[in-house]
Amino acid sequence: xxxxxxxxxxxxxxxxxxxxxxxxxxxxxxxxxxxxxxxxxxxxxxxxxxxxxxxxxxxxxxxxxxxxxxxxxxxxxxxxxxxxxxxxxxxxxxxxxxxxxxxxxxxxxxxxxxxxxxxxxxxxxxxxxxxxxxxxxxxxxxxxxxxxxxxxxxxxxxxxxxxxxxxxxxxxxxxxxxxxxxxxxxxxxxxxxxxxxxxxxxxxxxxxxxxxxxxxxxxxxxxxxxxxxxxxxxxxxxxxxxxxxxxxxxxxxxxxxxxxxxxxxxxxxxxxxxxxxxxxxxxxxxxxxxxxxxxxxxxxxxxxxxxxxxxxxxxxxxxxxxxxxxxxxxxxxxxxxxxxxxxxxxxxxxxxxxxxxxxxxxxxxxxxxxxxxxxx
Amino acid sequence: xxxxxxxxxxxxxxxxxxxxxxxxxxxxxxxxxxxxxxxxxxxxxxxxxxxxxxxxxxxxxxxxxxxxxxxxxxxxxxxxxxxxxxxxxxxxxxxxxxxxxxxxxxxxxxxxxxxxxxxxxxxxxxxxxxxxxxxxxxxxxxxxxxxxxxxxxxxxxxxxxxxxxxxxxxxxxxxxxxxxxxxxxxxxxxxxxxxxxxxxxxxxxxxxxxxxxxxxxxxxxxxxxxxxxxxxxxxxxxxxxxxxxxxxxxxxxxxxxxxxxxxxxxxx
Numbered sequence: 001x002x003x004x005x006x007x008x009x010x011x012x013x014x015x016x017x018x019x020x021x022x023x024x025x026x027x028x029x030x031x032x033x034x035x036x037x038x039x040x041x042x043x044x045x046x047x048x049x050x051x052x053x054x055x056x057x058x059x060x061x062x063x064x065x066x067x068x069x070x071x072x073x074x075x076x077x078x079x080x081x082x083x084x085x086x087x088x089x090x091x092x093x094x095x096x097x098x099x100x101x102x103x104x105x106x107x108x109x110x111x112x113x114x115x116x117x118x119x120x121x122x123x124x125x126x127x128x129x130x131x132x133x134x135x136x137x138x139x140x141x142x143x144x145x146x147x148x149x150x151x152x153x154x155x156x157x158x159x160x161x162x163x164x165x166x167x168x169x170x171x172x173x174x175x176x177x178x179x180x181x182x183x184x185x186x187x188x189x190x191x192x193x194x195x196x197x198x199x200x201x202x203x204x205x206x207x208x209x210x211x212x213x214x215x216x217x218x219x220x221x222x223x224x225x226x227x228x229x230x231x232x233x234x235x236x237x238x239x240x241x242x243x244x245x246x247x248x249x250x251x252x253x254x255x256x257x258x259x260x261x262x263x264x265x266x267x268x269x270x271x272x273x274x275x276x277x278x279x280x281x282x283x284x285x286x287x288x289x290x291x292x293x294x295x296x297x298x299x300x301x302x303x304x305x306x307x308x309x310x311x312x313x314x315x316x317x318x319x320x321x322x323x324x325x326x327x328x329x330x331x332x333x334x335x336x337x338x339x340x341x342x343x344x345x346x347x348x349x350x351x352x353x354x355x356x357x358x359x360x361x362x363x364x365x366x367x368x369x370x371x372x373x374x375x376x
Numbered sequence: 377x378x379x380x381x382x383x384x385x386x387x388x389x390x391x392x393x394x395x396x397x398x399x400x401x402x403x404x405x406x407x408x409x410x411x412x413x414x415x416x417x418x419x420x421x422x423x424x425x426x427x428x429x430x431x432x433x434x435x436x437x438x439x440x441x442x443x444x445x446x447x448x449x450x451x452x453x454x455x456x457x458x459x460x461x462x463x464x465x466x467x468x469x470x471x472x473x474x475x476x477x478x479x480x481x482x483x484x485x486x487x488x489x490x491x492x493x494x495x496x497x498x499x500x501x502x503x504x505x506x507x508x509x510x511x512x513x514x515x516x517x518x519x520x521x522x523x524x525x526x527x528x529x530x531x532x533x534x535x536x537x538x539x540x541x542x543x544x545x546x547x548x549x550x551x552x553x554x555x556x557x558x559x560x561x562x563x564x565x566x567x568x569x570x571x572x573x574x575x576x577x578x579x580x581x582x583x584x585x586x587x588x589x590x591x592x593x594x595x596x597x598x599x600x601x602x603x604x605x606x607x608x609x610x611x612x613x614x615x616x617x618x619x620x621x622x623x624x625x626x627x628x629x630x631x632x633x634x635x636x637x638x639x640x641x642x643x644x
Contacts, residue, residue, distance in 0.1 A: 094545075143548075
């Protein structure tokens with residue numbers, strides 16, 4: 001599926017210059033905060049809203065102005081929208097019925113899909129008497145039974161308990177592989193996005209601001225707005241002090257003070273350039289007293305005081321205040337390391353930032369097209 | 377069991393709220409009771425089988441059913457459009473449609489009467505159908521008020537049905553027609569039936585607009601409300617009361633059917 005320069009206006013939402021390419025059979029996640037028009041975009045792809053500009057291609061066919069019933073795109077909305085006037089069986093069958101398939105064939109297919117999704121015992125129930133998870137399975141069976149080319153899903157797990165989500169993540173991924181269907185899945189949940197997505201598009205303010213693999217989005221957000229949306233901590237404004245192209249390193253200082261760090265150079269950066277840079281909390285290392293320090297950490301060691309310790313279940317978060325300049329870093333420490341080091345609040349420790357873990361974001365005024373910043 | 381239940385509240389607050397409720401119920405019951413005490417049942421029965429009242433019942437049932445049927449034919453698509461489509465001037469259209477409900481029925485009837493005195497109205501009267509002081513006039517007057525009521529009720533029904541059902545139906549292969557007929561309309565079924573019943577009840581009780589447009593000719597444009605008026609005017613109070621009872625019976629029956637349709641039922 002290919003979307004080129006699409007513009008659409010629905011009520012208060014105006015989407016502009018939407019470009020998107022989703023390869024066949026891929027699980028694509030559209031990740032963005034709530035209330036920015038992600039649903040409108042999905043509905044536009046399904047053909048519900050008229051586009052005012054641009055083109056939508058499906059398997060090299062231009063479907064821009066094709067009505068939804070001819071596109072071969074299924075849609076599972078957030079509330080699943082199971083028809084309350086039909087029971088589960090009729091809900092699943094209705095897409096085949098409208099295609100005038102023979103009744104015996106419909107029964108056969110419905111049986112097969114109900115079996116696949118574990119809902120065979122629910123076929124005669126009205127949708128009002130299903131749990132959230134059961135509704136989701138019915139909605140999926142109804143959407144897939146017509147063998148769509150693309151499956152659109154809008155926050156399909158939002159209505160489920162957290163405890164059940166893990167099972168559904170696995171099921172969604174299995175279903176996508178089994179049916180070989182191209183999926184476009186909208187969510188605001190990073191965890192969901194990174195677990196399910198083959199590729200992720202970050203959607204903010206009516207635009208897809210970055211699209212790439214999980215690795216690219218996670219480690220190399222192309223703008224501050226993406227980094228902030230992803231909830232990345234340790235984002236600093238800085239100035240490139242110097243670059244050493246032959247050594248492949250550069251040095252960046254945090255603005256307004258003398259604290260500076262060495263990072264692996266990204267070749268087109270210039271000295272004195274203003275940048276934003278970030279380092280993920282899990283890349284902040286606590287140095288064990290008396291232990292030899294790795295080459296890549298040299299030049300990036302600082303002394304800090306532990307201001308707070310927050311237990312997160314899977315790890316501990318330290319708020320670390322650098323002693324000389326008072327800059328606060330967040331560090332994620334695995335539980336076993338935390339226990340071994342016997343860390344406590346107000347304790348002074350040494351920490352280091354790995355030079356290969358820095359990600360530098362050029363300022364927009366320096367580089368008009370930050371979207372092109374893809375490699376290091 | 378306590379007499380009244382609900383969240384804990386100040387006794388004075390409860391006393392005022394429930395007091396008003398009891399006063400209103402008492403007012404209605406007293407009115408009905410006085411009717412019941414006043415009526416002479418022999419006259420009531422003879423009135424029931426009198427030719428005039430029988431005519432009024434038949435005419436009322438016929439015109440109200442036709443008017444309510446026509447009202448639904450127009451009101452279902454119109455209220456759907458008002459609920460689910462965006463267009464310029466929608467607010468103005470929405471307000472205009474309420475006019476027959478909010479203005480005095482007599483004023484609405486007068487407006488209709490004046491319309492049939494315009495060149496277009498006269499043309500319609502001369503070449504198609506006569507409305508003024510004729511039975512079609514009754515149907516038109518009833519249709520006007522019943523449609524406005526039906527649109528109001530069905531719009532809120534369609535408003536309460538999310539657009540998602542139709543969107544999903546479209547992606548499953550339904551055309552816009554099929555999605556409406558097979559999905560939205562069946563989901564709206566109870567609301568549509570309720571609107572139909574209330575439109576019918578409103579048409580049966582219509583008086584003001586009917587009188588102005590169709591007049592009060594005995595045994596010609598004499599619907600049940602007009603029969604009450606004619607009998608009171610000629611001091612036939614017993615007959616007027618008898619007709620009043622018939623009207624109350626019809627409205628009461630439609631209210632009972634309505635409650636059943638909306639699944640509320642009755643319990644004591």
